[in-house]
Amino acid sequence: ANEVLRTLTLEEGGLDLWIALNDGIADGRDVSWIWDADFELLVGRVARVTCSGTRAEEMALRLKYAGIEAVPAVDRDLPRSLDAAVAGAGEEDRPLYALPTYTALLELRELLARRGLARRWAD
Numbered sequence: 485a486n487e488v489l490r491t492l493t494l495e496e497g498g499l500d501l502w503i504a505l506n507d508g509i510a511d512g513r514d515v516s517w518i519w520d521a522d523f524e525l526l527v528g529r530v531a532r533v534t535c536s537g538t539r540a541e542e543m544a545l546r547l548k549y550a551g552i553e554a555v556p557a558v559d560r561d562l563p564r565s566l567d568a569a570v571a572g573a574g575e576e577d578r579p580l581y582a583l584p585t586y587t588a589l590l591e592l593r594e595l596l597a598r599r600g601l602a603r604r605w606a607d
Contacts, residue, residue: 485521492581498531500573500580504562504588505535505543511585515539523550530554532572536565537588562591 492499507513523546534557535543544556557572559565566582573580584592596602 502569504537504584505539508587534569
């Protein structure tokens with residue numbers, strides 16, 4: 485996680501983030517690693533953030549304790565939260581960075597494939 489966060493610090497301007505935190509078996513039930521990840525690197529850089537997934541509330545709490553100024557939009561529903569995040573990023577013409585855990589990534593990929601925006605895994 486820290487390498488991803490460090491990479492985000494290289495981006496110019498404000499960041500729009502969509503963070504999907506699940507605790508499925510494939511993700512690992514224990515999500516305490518988010519408290520070890522250095523989200524503090526993003527202080528002063530996050531313009532908008534949406535937290536989604538089965539542990540969306542815990543992710544939002546972690547960002548609060550990290551000192552992220554942007555108040556997270558919290559919505560466990562991945563498709564709905566993604567649509568809201570994309571719409572918000574589009575208003576300011578900023579890229580949206582998606583940070584999903586493994587099962588959220590699979591869900592995101594399937595959603596994008598159904599919308600014709602990505603290939604299915606088997607294609």
